[in-house]
Amino acid sequence: MTGFFDTMLARLDRLTETGARRVAQTSGRRSFLAKAGTLILGGALAPMLPFDKSHATGTGGGVATGSDPLQCDYWRYCSLDGTLCTQCGGSLSMCPPGSEASTVSWVGTCRNPDDTRDYLISYNDCCGKTFCGNATFCNFNEGEKPGYRMALHNDINWCMANTSVGYHCTVAVLVGLAE
Amino acid sequence: MTGFFDTMLARLDRLTETGARRVAQTSGRRSFLAKAGTLILGGALAPMLPFDKSHATGTGGGVATGSDPLQCDYWRYCSLDGTLCTQCGGSLSMCPPGSEASTVSWVGTCRNPDDTRDYLISYNDCCGKTFCGNATFCNFNEGEKPGYRMALHNDINWCMANTSVGYHCTVAVLVGLAE
């Protein structure tokens, strides 16, 4: 699966591609906050998100800065919207056995709290299996944009370009430094 | 849909048919209790049944003797295992618009608390639509038997003989006196 990111970009429209690269490399939570007017950091926002209610832990909101890949707030999940492959037989960067790796993906720029560097993260869906309701559904949206910036959009099934488009779970692959 | 019950019986195997008629007309909760040894009536049994957790009201267990067709313990539901059509746009005996009436059904014998008579109830599934998760899932099993007494078995999709076998919800049609 080497070159998956180049493949993804090559398949995107030119406009989207340009936008994706620019935004992925320049946007960060800090610039947004600066623009959003009065800053209220660490507010009481921990919304219950509208997903599988059988897992009360399946919430999101806030900012992902944690260190446990089994939890929604793991730092690499800063723009992940989906069920965690780490809880479904996969790992942070590998799909569970028997699933299909998505051929396209969306990206996020997440800060690693350990080295305070910003990394480009590729969120790849794992495909061709029943939705993994056994895993927690997470929803973080740092740098996320509507579909006109498709490579940054996470409200869509990124199994869309696969042979089997069934959505199973999502990994967060470290692509490299965002700087 | 007149004659649905005769049609149902005609389609069943002879053995099953015979058994169904006999059991439906003779079994009742009282005879069972007499056989079950020490009687403990009105015990603390109100099990949470293994169905859609999004509706905490979707429980069963105990004995159905109530008077509200929107509740699981309505007397006619004494052997109903499924979602209530009364909560999904249908009525006690009519499927919701746009669904298909099941061509076969299981039966139960339920006591009407108002007149203390035992009635034969036909539990018909309504078919061809998405499972009605909006309605409560109920589960009562008075007189219910394994599949070797198929006409008394409720752990099966009674849309099985329809053109569209998707299960939507269940009605409880009063067929007549069981005496």
Added chain:
Amino acid sequence: MFLRSIFAVAASVALSAPALAQDPLPPETFGVMSAIAPGPNVIVYQESLSGPGSLVVLGADDLAMKGTMPSGSFGTMLVDPAGKVAYSLSTFLKRYAYGPMETVLQIYDVDTLTVKSEVILPPKGVMALSYAALLQQSADGKFIFAQNATPASSVTVVDLAAGAVAQEIPTPGCWGIYPATTGSSFSTICGDGSLMTYALSADGKTATETVGLDIFDPDADPVFATTARSEAGIVMVTFLGNVIIASDADGTPKKVDSFSLTEGVEGGWVPGGYNLVTYSSGLKLLFVLMHSGGYDGSHKNPSEEVWAVDLAKKAVVGRMPLAGALSITAAPGDKPVLYTLMADIKLVRHELDLAAYATKVAGELPLVDLPFLATATP
């Protein structure tokens, strides 16, 4: 009604039997109801990411359950302005989680809750959360527009009279379908800050495109893909709380107005949600779901308030507490009622007091699956 008639019969013959106080209940006839009760509805799309979604039809006033209509996975819906015909765009897989896929447009008769017909579309229909902008109809009613993503973006045009696909329009780098108020053209929002308008030929088989540049800044302050339609044009809200109105009246999209919802307001308030804005043409008010303490990534957080906006005055005229909503839709006409879809999977009906700009919860109903999109019918 049916129930009452049974019990009425039973009651009327009471005391006539010697052995018991009343005659036995009469046998019933099993069947299928022919139609739902008349009256205005709220229709909610309950999305599934893995199996069948559904459209659930509720009485607009009492939220009484009238029934459901079946759909596929990753779907969204559209209800025609009269509330009589509904559509869903969704995906069906041969083995549910794998195997050959079909993108299907299902066409429903709302009164009878039946699937009237279906059109199989090119197998590239969008599989996303149920944003309203992903499935739309031309103002003349002739065409359905369905968003595609491969992830390249395009729009499938369905000729309803023919019951067939008329064409697929490439819309590279753009997203969402925003029909004009007359004819059969639509606009789309593009990643370079422009809007693009596509005007269809009479047979729907070709289209001409016109670009309107510099309508928003996609880097500094992106617009949400869910918009509203006012008399002035396409009303967009931005992540930072600005309103941008683009007119498509003359066929070339252009920015005609913009203003801030939050200037001078403390607390870091920003818009957030999925279908997070709605316009009442009767009340002449835009409603936006808002939350405080906005940060990069909070743009889908549930609401804390709903803000009422007078577009002519370019001003927020009311702020009303409304916690936990992800989507909002106004009742049609001038009925002062809002419906919201909540993060805890329910529909809430709110009655508006326009004198005080206050809301009162006037009904709620639990839902299932992922309900992101609701439409209220006349």
Added chain:
Amino acid sequence: MFLRSIFAVAASVALSAPALAQDPLPPETFGVMSAIAPGPNVIVYQESLSGPGSLVVLGADDLAMKGTMPSGSFGTMLVDPAGKVAYSLSTFLKRYAYGPMETVLQIYDVDTLTVKSEVILPPKGVMALSYAALLQQSADGKFIFAQNATPASSVTVVDLAAGAVAQEIPTPGCWGIYPATTGSSFSTICGDGSLMTYALSADGKTATETVGLDIFDPDADPVFATTARSEAGIVMVTFLGNVIIASDADGTPKKVDSFSLTEGVEGGWVPGGYNLVTYSSGLKLLFVLMHSGGYDGSHKNPSEEVWAVDLAKKAVVGRMPLAGALSITAAPGDKPVLYTLMADIKLVRHELDLAAYATKVAGELPLVDLPFLATATP
């Protein structure tokens, strides 16, 4: 393990960069894991009544999630004795809730969690809750037996080597598939109190039947459709708490033993659940889910206790508190471990103290959908 290697690399190059305390994390390669971790598993069928069900594979000792395998609606499963091949019998509808249906046998490789192949069966496969007796395999491993219901009962025989249906055996008035311990015959339980044994020809294309009458009383005290297999034969439990053992060893089913679990026991104890009985051939114990205060219709109520039964002694040798279970399965061999599927949708692992006949909860995991059937593999 994968995670650790990444962080190990990162740690090993720490302090080598001048500007920051450590080098950046290296890029990763995206891919698919080739196989699950080795070791015994518990496999649970998570049934859906409307969309895709799934088989979830968990480590037998720690209940670690190893992954899932996709299935259809109204399904059940079977795992071969070695735990390497799994099967599901389920239904796929073209439009999920309506349209043409297929009954499909999916054949999975457990190590790689892949669908190795599928066999499309006559479109009459049972659509029921996941009872173990509805999908079985012949002792010689050659044939899969799948229960049908139209509602007339029959059994589809699949020749695994051919990957095709060999025949459909009508089994009127009978239900469930209980394979013999050798060869390719199976018995079924009939509504007149008999058992019927079907012996297959070598090619599986024909069968001869032998009836064994008066094995149980279907009116006074029906048997559950879930049975266990002991050295003595097919072990059935009844609604009223009796055990009936039928031998099929010589090809003609006959009752060889029966006794009461509850005689002299106060409290109205009766068996209850779905797959409510399991036999450990290593421990030589039958385990039955039991609840008190039994009444007509309580036979699917969750457990209050699990009873350990010594079949040779015809005696309950232990009563252990175990509330809320609907199904139970014993670990293979002589490992003193039980797994139960709970009414509140989770799997619980119980360690048995055979000296004291006590159980200890030693792990649990939430599940989804309707989990009624679990199998533990060697």
